[in-house]
Amino acid sequence: MAEKSVLDYLTKQNRPYSLNDIVNNLLNAFGKAVVQKAIDKLVQDGKIQEKVYGKQKVYLVDQSLFKEESPVELQAMDVKIEELEKSVKVSEVGFKEAQAQLKELSSSLTMEEALDQVSGLTKETSDLEAKYKKLSEMTVVVDPKERDTIRKKRELYFKEWRGRKRRCMDMLEAILENYPKSKSCLFEEIGVETDEDVNVCIPK
Template identity: 40%
Template sequence: MSKKDGGECTEKVRRYMEQQNRPYSVNDVFMNLHKEVGKTAVQKALDQLTAEGSVREKTYGKQKVYVFSQDQFPPLDESQLQEMDRKAAELSATLKEKEKQLCETETQLRQLIKATQIEEEVSRLQQKLSDLTENRVLVSKEERDKVVKESDAMTRQWRKRRRMAMDILDAILEGYPHPKAQLYEEIGIETDQDAGVTLPKV
């Protein structure tokens, strides 16, 4: 390798260490540069940069780790540090709020899924009642009353859950930047119309 090539390799390693500004081993630098510089050349470049003071070397057991010298960066004044702390606090608060919203949305989604299951059960009972009526199958009054009672109870649950689901969806839509149809599609909501069912009267 010529001196010119060696100088180019050293400059490439120096720029990389400055841009990343985090600790790396020789192998890390070699791999992260996509093997554009040979491993031996990377080691020589880091040794030279360490000797110049551009890079700091730390030894952990048998492994050496290199990091760009922080003395190479202009010092931050107190106002800059305070601004960075303020931004970090804002980002932390935003993250917590997003996590809270995610938790609430997951809870709402579970409620919507439950409502869908109730709708399916009501549809099944309605279909059973319709089959019994149309085919005039002779059933006891007790059995018929039981089916009607179950159907009415499930219908009331359907109505209650449907109202809850719509309230939740309306609340989500207040802060949702897209049309209602897109929200329904994203979270997998199927309306009564989509399912081809009509909420029966109790």
């Protein structure tokens, strides 16, 4: 079952893939060890080839299994490729224009949204004024030693926050090197929520 799936996929794509690529592109239908065993058997049977580039191994279908195209067929393929490339360029232009329009529309507020925003800001201002008045009427003396202790703890916690965030992002970047999709897809798939997603930033 795994051998057929691997061979069918590599035959359809007809391009080299690493072991991790094949496992991921088969949507993890088989474990890594099972896929490696299937690949080894296919290589042994001469159905796929193994290429080694330094420490990296890639696999592709034995090209001798494909029929040799005639000059007429190759010319027709070249024409088709050229047509597809033109179509892709036209689609890219349309996509960028649509993105620009969407960005412009997204940044615009409706009258109702604007009124809600004004109302929210008015309430927030009123709350802050009340808080300021209350604080200005209070006289609280903080012991210098306690203040220094609090400041040091604050710096320690923020330092730990930065370190954990950096280590986490380093691990994610390492995963992305062999991940076939975008960073946002990976984050969504494994349930990663960044500080930016919840509008939180590490104080300087």
